[in-house]
Amino acid sequence: MALLEVKNLEKDFKEVKAVDDISFKVQKGEIFGLLGPNGAGKSTTISIISTLLKPTKGDIKYKGESIVKNSKLIQPKLGVVPQEIALYPELSGYENLKFWGHAYNIRGKKLKKRIEDVSEIIGVKERLKDKISKYSGGMKRRINIGAALLHEPELLIMDEPTVGIDPQSRNHILETVNKLNEKGTTVIYTSHYMEEVEAICTRINIMDKGKIIASGTKDELIEIINGNKKINLKFDKVSQSLIKDLESIEYISKLDVSENEIIISSNNGENIFKDITEVVTASDSSLISIDINKPNLEAVFLHLTGRALRD
Amino acid sequence: MKVRDVVYKDLKLIFSDKKALVIMILMPIILSSILSMALSGSFTDYSIKKSIDIAIVKEYDKNKELKKFKNNLSNGIFSKNMSNEDINNMTTKVKDFNIENIFFNEFLDNKEIKEIINYKVLKRSDAINKLKNKELTAIVILPKDFIFDMHTNILTPFRNKVDIKVIGDPDESIKSKIVESVMKGFSQQISTLVIGKNVFIETALNEGIGYEVFNDIETIISDMTSNIKSNNINLDYEKINGKKSISSFSYYAVAMATMFILFAAGYGSRTLLEEKENITYQRMVISGTRKFKILAGKYFTIFTLALIQIITMVIFSSILLKANWGSFPLVMLISLCVVFAIAGLGILIAVITYKIGNYKVANVFESAIIQVMALLGGSFIPVEVMPEFIQKLGSFTINGLALKSYIKVMMGYGINEIFSSLLTLLIIGVIFIIISVTLLKREERWKYVKYNKVKTYETA
Numbered sequence: 106m107a108l109l110e111v112k113n114l115e116k117d118f119k120e121v122k123a124v125d126d127i128s129f130k131v132q133k134g135e136i137f138g139l140l141g142p143n144g145a146g147k148s149t150t151i152s153i154i155s156t157l158l159k160p161t162k163g164d165i166k167y168k169g170e171s172i173v174k175n176s177k178l179i180q181p182k183l184g185v186v187p188q189e190i191a192l193y194p195e196l197s198g199y200e201n202l203k204f205w206g207h208a209y210n211i212r213g214k215k216l217k218k219r220i221e222d223v224s225e226i227i228g229v230k231e232r233l234k235d236k237i238s239k240y241s242g243g244m245k246r247r248i249n250i251g252a253a254l255l256h257e258p259e260l261l262i263m264d265e266p267t268v269g270i271d272p273q274s275r276n277h278i279l280e281t282v283n284k285l286n287e288k289g290t291t292v293i294y295t296s297h298y299m300e301e302v303e304a305i306c307t308r309i310n311i312m313d314k315g316k317i318i319a320s321g322t323k324d325e326l327i328e329i330i331n332g333n334k335k336i337n338l339k340f341d342k343v344s345q346s347l348i349k350d351l352e353s354i355e356y357i358s359k360l361d362v363s364e365n366e367i368i369i370s371s372n373n374g375e376n377i378f379k380d381i382t383e384v385v386t387a388s389d390s391s392l393i394s395i396d397i398n399k400p401n402l403e404a405v406f407l408h409l410t411g412r413a414l415r416d
Numbered sequence: 417m418k419v420r421d422v423v424y425k426d427l428k429l430i431f432s433d434k435k436a437l438v439i440m441i442l443m444p445i446i447l448s449s450i451l452s453m454a455l456s457g458s459f460t461d462y463s464i465k466k467s468i469d470i471a472i473v474k475e476y477d478k479n480k481e482l483k484k485f486k487n488n489l490s491n492g493i494f495s496k497n498m499s500n501e502d503i504n505n506m507t508t509k510v511k512d513f514n515i516e517n518i519f520f521n522e523f524l525d526n527k528e529i530k531e532i533i534n535y536k537v538l539k540r541s542d543a544i545n546k547l548k549n550k551e552l553t554a555i556v557i558l559p560k561d562f563i564f565d566m567h568t569n570i571l572t573p574f575r576n577k578v579d580i581k582v583i584g585d586p587d588e589s590i591k592s593k594i595v596e597s598v599m600k601g602f603s604q605q606i607s608t609l610v611i612g613k614n615v616f617i618e619t620a621l622n623e624g625i626g627y628e629v630f631n632d633i634e635t636i637i638s639d640m641t642s643n644i645k646s647n648n649i650n651l652d653y654e655k656i657n658g659k660k661s662i663s664s665f666s667y668y669a670v671a672m673a674t675m676f677i678l679f680a681a682g683y684g685s686r687t688l689l690e691e692k693e694n695i696t697y698q699r700m701v702i703s704g705t706r707k708f709k710i711l712a713g714k715y716f717t718i719f720t721l722a723l724i725q726i727i728t729m730v731i732f733s734s735i736l737l738k739a740n741w742g743s744f745p746l747v748m749l750i751s752l753c754v755v756f757a758i759a760g761l762g763i764l765i766a767v768i769t770y771k772i773g774n775y776k777v778a779n780v781f782e783s784a785i786i787q788v789m790a791l792l793g794g795s796f797i798p799v800e801v802m803p804e805f806i807q808k809l810g811s812f813t814i815n816g817l818a819l820k821s822y823i824k825v826m827m828g829y830g831i832n833e834i835f836s837s838l839l840t841l842l843i844i845g846v847i848f849i850i851i852s853v854t855l856l857k858r859e860e861r862w863k864y865v866k867y868n869k870v871k872t873y874e875t876a
């Protein structure tokens with residue numbers, strides 16, 4: 106049984122259909138990615154899973170039982186890192202963690218120990234006495250995450266936890282997610298940075314305009330556009346015979362030729378490099394550079410929607 | 417999450433907010449010192465000078481008793497050794513002597529007495545009913561033979577005992593006591609005269625002056641009336657008044673305390689929407705905290721904060737301004753009742769602010785409504801000097817009710833005198849709580865926002 110099952114979920118706001126009939130499953134132990142541009146419906150989906158919003162239609166099951174009907178089933182097991190910093194700026198990091206520990210009814214010695222452990226994990230130990238309002242963006246994000254970890258949730262949902270922070274903090278957060286996952290926490294990770302999702306997620310849903318437009322492992326998703334590999338060749342000069350020879354190679358779908366550059370599009374690419382090298386060596390044009398555009402999720406998204414993931 | 421976790425966290429936030437502390441704790445202390453010093457001159461004897469309504473019951477029969485007295489006079493019961501001339505002389509005096517006139521017109525209608533006591537002459541049963549319905553504070557019973565005995569006492573050498581009875585409303589013990597002592601004052605005045613007269617007559621008889629002394633009875637009577645009008649009775653009245661008078665320091669300590677707890681309500685009323693904008697409200701809901709627990713947290717935050725304000729003020733004013741707050745248990749009782757109501761008001765504004773999604777209501781409350789309530793409730797000047805309808809309005813404000821109760825306790829009144837104010841406070845509190853909870857409950861359709869700070873509506 107899947108840990109979490111989202112079934113035909115819909116959410117309407119006044120004029121907007123924020124979530125439009127999506128279904129997916131999250132298995133225990135995975136890092137599940139939710140990738141999509143601004144306004145795709147990621148946060149809305151997460152709000153419904155975290156029982157903050159009621160769906161217009163559809164159901165969500167946690168360990169097989171509907172949490173739409175009974176939110177108490179998931180609440181104690183769930184850790185949510187909101188997209189915004191949801192903390193008290195005028196309290197110290199320590200006081201904030203203490204309060205959120207109380208929110209999950211952890212108290213006394215146990216809470217003290219948990220705050221120690223968590224601040225170790227998120228790397229804020231030295232700054233705990235300071236007010237949140239004095240923290241850098243990255244530090245705030247870390248406490249924001251820490252507040253969701255105190256009760257050792259089975260399922261951790263992180264909504265764009267790395268927005269607007271320095272690369273160092275970002276790497277730290279990604280490492281933290283991996284560490285938590287290794288210890289058995291299931292993670293739903295939302296982002297519009299495809300690099301992040303690529304780097305840590307075992308399975309990925311790509312959302313756009315309230316719908317899931319693709320899902321699978323990273324490799325499966327890339328497979329969708331594998332045929333659309335792009336190879337960029339630069340020559341000192343481009344001769345007609347070279348073009349002719351290239352056109353005769355199997356699997357090449359398109360050649361864009363300019364003064365001294367040829368861009369090859371291919372729809373299947375296992376042996377295409379061999380063929381290309383043969384043709385090029387045989388020709389009288391000498392090759393200056395070769396650049397292969399490796400497909401990534403960005404490209405997948407572009408391929409599927411015709412739009413870039415970020416503007 | 418427990419309610420006290422929210423309270424604890426909110427209080428920590430308040431105590432880290434210097435500006436809020438200055439407004440809520442320091443300002444009332446400073447203001448009460450300034451106001452009481454500035455106004456102490458014009459403020460020597462503040463007291464609740466409300467008139468006391470009493471009924472006079474006449475159990476005597478004037479005509480019958482007068483006749484009886486005259487009969488006794490002519491039968492010689494009083495006048496064994498008197499010459500006819502003397503008797504005639506005396507009978508004319510009797511016509512002039514009118515104890516009813518002295519009691520009602522000279523005594524009860526005396527200006528100073530009138531200021532505190534309103535009387536009506538009623539039948540005994542009517543009076544008792546009115547007393548039960550709290551329309552009266554006390555009943556004064558002029559007993560059977562009052563006229564006869566009074567005439568005897570004043571006009572003859574004999575002395576009959578006259579018992580003027582006062583039946584008071586037990587819930588209005590202080591006021592009944594005032595009536596009692598006023599009546600006592602009257603009786604004492606009379607008996608002084610009677611004793612004086614008897615001594616005078618006896619001396620005259622011993623000296624063999626005979627009954628011509630009765631020619632002077634006129635003087636005695638007029639002495640009596642003028643005496644009644646002056647000192648002795650007034651003295652008694654002032655003694656009671658003196659016990660009740662309180663200093664301007666005490667008054668303004670109470671006035672500022674009851675006004676500034678309104679700011680605790682104002683402060684608390686912002687925190688619900690603040691939590692929502694901070695996403696901490698949503699975070700609490702996600703953790704499984706019911707929103708009514710959050711609301712209860714806000715309630716007790718305001719409750720505690722207002723209580724801290726009052727206690728600070730009591731301690732400060734007692735030590736430095738030498739204010740005397742009166743009975744400690746009663747002060748605590750009033751304080752608990754008033755913060756109960758204040759916290760209700762606070763969460764009501766909090767829920768409205770939360771639902772509207774901006775701070776306009778809270779702002780209007782803090783910048784205008786508090787001032788109006790303070791004025792109506794007597795925090796700036798005692799309500800007694802204001803028009804009656806304003807006094808009426810003021811007696812519906814939380815601060816007004818509290819102020820009135822504290823002042824009464826300062827004056828030495830007991831629980832009975834403040835009971836109805838306290839009950840009103842509790843009722844106000846309960847009503848506010850019910851409205852707040854109902855309003856928040858109806859939120860289901862009007863769901864909280866998503867994480868982003870966008871205020872939106874949901875189609876249900």
Ligand SMILES: Nc1ncnc2c1ncn2[C@@H]1O[C@H](COP(=O)(O)OP(=O)(O)OP(=O)(O)O)[C@@H](O)[C@H]1O
Binds near residue numbers: 121122142144868873
């Ligand atoms: N409470 C709401 N009321 C009305 N519209 C809403 C509400 N919440 C979200 N929306 C709309 O629903 C759509 C999906 O929003 P959502 O926040 O779920 O997107 P997202 O994928 O999280 O985007 P982002 O990357 O910007 O966080 C958007 O068009 C948004 O404007």
Ligand SMILES: [Mg+2]
Binds near residue numbers: 147
């Ligand atoms: Mg979002």
